[in-house]
Amino acid sequence: MGKVKEGDTVKVHYKGTLDDGAVFDESKDRGPLEFTVGERKVIPGFEDAVLGMEEGETKKETIPSDQAYGPRRDEMLLEVPRSQLPEGLDPEVGQQLQVTTKEGQPVPVRISEVKEENVVLDANHPLAGKDLNFELTLVEIDS
Numbered sequence: 001m002g003k004v005k006e007g008d009t010v011k012v013h014y015k016g017t018l019d020d021g022a023v024f025d026e027s028k029d030r031g032p033l034e035f036t037v038g039e040r041k042v043i044p045g046f047e048d049a050v051l052g053m054e055e056g057e058t059k060k061e062t063i064p065s066d067q068a069y070g071p072r073r074d075e076m077l078l079e080v081p082r083s084q085l086p087e088g089l090d091p092e093v094g095q096q097l098q099v100t101t102k103e104g105q106p107v108p109v110r111i112s113e114v115k116e117e118n119v120v121l122d123a124n125h126p127l128a129g130k131d132l133n134f135e136l137t138l139v140e141i142d143s
Contacts, residue, residue, distance in 0.1 A: 004053045004141055006038040011139040012050055016132055024127060032139045043068045046134065053138040063132045072129035077112065078121045091119045099123075 004010055011032035016025045027033055035041050037050065045067030053059065065071060085091060095111045099121065113120035 009036045009142040013137040015135045058137040068132045069125040069128045076123040
């Protein structure tokens with residue numbers, strides 16, 4: 001049996017948790033995640049964690065935030081007037097919205113603070129700044 005190396009396409013079942021035990025994602029109800037190692041289609045630490053694994057192997061790995069979604073960045077917070085929100089929206093902390101950049105790119109944001117005249121939108125990934133714990137099971141290697 002071979003071990004995963006760069007360029008292999010793999011199928012991996014995973015369960016991702018935060019340090020407090022909260023599950024943020026898992027593959028059991030969707031089927032395994034398939035990706036090619038080295039294409040950087042998944043977070044770097046996840047890709048690195050499967051290198052050297054064998055089919056059927058299960059392991060636990062903690063991926064530091066800098067190898068996951070990066071640090072939380074204050075420049076990703078944007079305070080906007082309530083008048084710029086969609087008409088009829090009653091803003092609440094945690095609500096998810098989508099804004100469009102000047103270049104026309106859609107960006108998902110979360111309302112992080114509601115003030116009298118303004119709201120603070122947070123464009124950081126929800127898992128930014130967090131170390132991620134994964135239980136990984138390598139289902140298949142396609143060299």
